[in-house]
Amino acid sequence: xxIISNLIYLSFAIFIFILNFSDYSNAIGNVxxxxxxENNDGKEWIDKGSIKPLPNGEISVLTKFFKNPTDPNDEGxxxxxxxxxxxxxxxxxxxxxxxxxxxxxxxxxSNNDELIDVxxxxxxxxxxxx
Numbered sequence: 382x383x384i385i386s387n388l389i390y391l392s393f394a395i396f397i398f399i400l401n402f403s404d405y406s407n408a409i410g411n412v413x414x415x416x417x418x419e420n421n422d423g424k425e426w427i428d429k430g431s432i433k434p435l436p437n438g439e440i441s442v443l444t445k446f447f448k449n450p451t452d453p454n455d456e457g458x459x460x461x462x463x464x465x466x467x468x469x470x471x472x473x474x475x476x477x478x479x480x481x482x483x484x485x486x487x488x489x490x491s492n493n494d495e496l497i498d499v500x501x502x503x504x505x506x507x508x509x510x511x
Contacts, residue, residue: 414445418499423448423457425496431463432508439467441476442504446496468505473497 413429424447431443442464450457463477467488474486491497 412443415503417503418496420495421449422494422496425500427500427504427507429507432504434508435465437467438469439465440504440508441465442500444500464500464504466501466504468501468508471501473501 411430414426415429417425417427419425426445428443428445431441433441435441444462444464446460446462448458448460461477461479462475464473465476466473470488472488472490474488475483476486477483491501
């Protein structure tokens, strides 16, 4: 029984060692956050390195939003979104919020939300410059 236990620990140690030197572990921290805008609602960033083309002229981008506190005892809230953007129609849908897939998300306009507008504008501009 002790031999099996030692083999499990050894296998686990080798696995951790391999993961430590893999490209995947380095990619976790490689984001290029760019602060796009700050207003009374909060702050909005995009990860320029995450902008990817999708079918039908759409793109995908990772965004980060910090919602300013509304109460003096509140600390605010930071959220991560993966947005799918249709640059032609200037519409978006959130495909993931804080790592949770949003399978039923629907296309929507920004409704003049300047933080969403700047994400759409900047992401589409970055994509067309590639």
